[in-house]
Amino acid sequence: MSRMALTGIAAGTDLVISYQGGAGISAWLEDANKHWPYILRLSADPERQVITIPCSALSGFMTQHPGHRFKLSLSADNRRLAYAVSPGIFPMKTAGVQIEAEDGIAVFSGSGEARDFQAAAPRINSGNFEIGRGQAGTFADIDRLPVSTLVIGSCFGRSIFRSDAYFNPGYKKYFRVARTVFHNSLISLFSEKTACDFRKYPDLVSGDAGKYIEPEFRKNLDEILDQENIQLLVIDNYMDAAVPVIRFRENSFFTYSKYFAESVFKRFFASCPAVFPGTPEHAELFRKSAAGLRRLLDAYHVKNVVLIGGRLSRYLTDEDTGEISAWDGKMDWINAVNAAWDTADGIFLKEFPGAFYLDMRNTRWKSDLRSPIIGGASPSHYQSGYYRELFRQLARLTGKAVPAAEGSSGEGAAP
Known part of the structure; x- marks a missing residue:
């Protein structure tokens, strides 16, 4: 399995995550519980090597699914891509969303209580x-x-x-x-x-x-x-x-x-x-x-x-x-x-x-x-x-x- 590193993050109107070691990647947020069919597709720029998430879209998505936790997922050549979060990037909070590193994976958490x-x-x-x-x-x-x-x-x-x-x-x-x-x-x-x-x-x-x-x-x-x-x-x-x-x-x-x-x-x-x-x-x-x-x-x-x-x-x-x-x-x-x-x-x-x-x-x-x-x-x-x-x-x-x-x-x- 290919491997890459998340190396930096910046927040303004957009949340921008930098990475190294990946080419032609696709990025999305998926529910940490795989049985929930909630997914947010993200924009990845292979030349700048950044993943961009509009804060308004992130906030709206998390509001639609209160209490859920979402992991950042990546793929290249239609294969799931492993990555590691560099030290010092997380935790952070933006647009009301808490972002942390758990077992090397970026996890996004909103407020509220999850419902079946x-x-x-x-x-x-x-x-x-x-x-x-x-x-x-x-x-x-x-x-x-x-x-x-x-x-x-x-x-x-x-x-x-x-x-x-x-x-x-x-x-x-x-x-x-x-x-x-x-x-x-x-x-x-x-x-x-x-x-x-x-x-x-x-x-x-x-x-x-x-x-x-x-x-x-x-x-x-x-x-x-x-x-x-x-x-x-x-x-x-x-x-x-x-x-x-x-x-x-x-x-x-x-x-x-x-x-x-x-x-x-x-x-x-x-x-x-x-x-x-x-x-x-x-x-x-x-x-x-x-x-x-x-x-x-x-x-x-x-x-x-x-x-x-x-x-x-x-x-x-x-x-x-x-x-x-x-x-x-x-x-x-x-x-x-x-x-x-x-x-x-x-x-x-x-x-x-x-x-x-x-x-x-x-x-x-x-x-x-x-x-x-x-x-x-x-x-x-x-x-x-x-x-x-x-x-x-x-x-x-x-x-x-x-x-x-x-x-x-x-x-x-x-x-």
Whole structure:
């Protein structure tokens, strides 16, 4: 990784930060908490080697996001650029904004108290929703196993189809996962394509981002269905309950997933409005997108749809000790996401009244302190039995006998 130094700072009507050792850099402020989609694009002059921030713009930006802390971020050649703040530059205060060096990074802090974006957003009444076929019946037109399956969603759906001992070692007898579309909002998938070569950004073509980011740009569910003989769609609405979408163009959206939250590409989201789950605008966009998915599946004769009715867990368990604890400090977020998830599932089932709904809203299973899923312990990562129970429900829908040993597990802790 390239490295440079911030060497000086001056404030007047503009805040001017000098640097050395960088060429052709881009600069922006991003929320110190990567999950908040708030970004201010800055002007960098490679000849003078200065970054200029109008104090009025800085003050206005910080006022819009009270209580938030923003770090100065830099990139060169579309790669994140490391830098170090020279001694004696910070701390300082200008335009009502405190600027300090933390672990060598410039951090900007305003006044006020930060609010959870979902708690602050206008809410809609999620209410109750009708479940269509639910657990009744079996899949249509399935005459042999394994069933060719498309998964759209998150670890709530995809982790059912893992052969690790913790999950479902025998799932491949029943299901063949032809393709996984991972961590994408339906709103993004059914919006207009964006003319951008994402392959120019190393952090979007490496690791998990490299596996899953393509549909965000190509919006190519139709191509996937055209290439694969899909018999079953398994989908969960976690992403449309938990993360906002970025309106990049009038009718083009990006999911603010962890891949964008960690990428230098996020600098292009500056000045782009975010639409948050649980709001009327998000609900209407989601309804249109679910309708678009229904039309697309009809066109490719996909008759079997399973919606995973997952929710974030309010409790964490240590299976080695049997200790159970609440997710203290995260309960407001958990409740907000679960309410938005109710809304999304209700909208989806109205568009897909024939979908099978695997209702795990009140499951006895809890978050696992030692979850093997990337990210470890989380309200979204459950005990082994959760994924095994879902697998057994899915496998029964094939109409084939499910041996007790397939995906079997203990009873789990009492709720």
